Amino acid sequence: MSPRRHLSGAAGFGMVEVLAALALFSVVAVGVSAAIVSGTRSNFQSRMQAAASALAQNKIEQIRAIAPSSGTTPADLTLGLHTDSANPISGLEGSGGKFTRTWTVTGVKAYLGSTVVGWRPNMVRVEVHVSWTKPAAGDMAIVTYACTTPNCGG
Secondary structure, three states: OOHHHHHHOOOOOOHHHHHHHHHHHHHHHHHHHHHHHHHHHHHHHHHHHHHHHHHHHHHHHHHHOOOOOOOOOOHHHOOEEEEOOOOOEOOOOOEOOOEEEEEEEEEEEEEEOOEEEEEEEEEEEEEEEEEEOOOOOEEEEEEEEEEOOOOOOO
8 A cells, every 4th residue: 555545545634624614713703793793782771771870970960959949040940051060970879980961951931721821930951961971972861840949830
């Protein structure tokens, strides 16, 4: 038996099979890595939204806890745009974070049927915005209504 015949009859993988297996592995690996990157990005975006939601809700609770006194409107409830003094704020309300929290206070329209007839006295609409820019920009808002005097609406 010659060595040449012995090698040609040996069982094993040919170059075509090896290249086909490498090509298939490459396609699967690229697909899996793209899914991992997308999942990681979605997970991080969800964490940012959850932290922003908590910051907005916390400000809403602070506004609802304000006990107005007669004759003066609390500073956080004066009409206009307000900016959190700790901006940029962290998810735990510390300074130096990734979030910016603002709130806008506007009057509340009074209606008679479907017609606006003026403004509701001593009541305001408060819209709290929390935004972030990194790693991808995002924004969320929550709205509440508050009284500016002890006798709301009167």
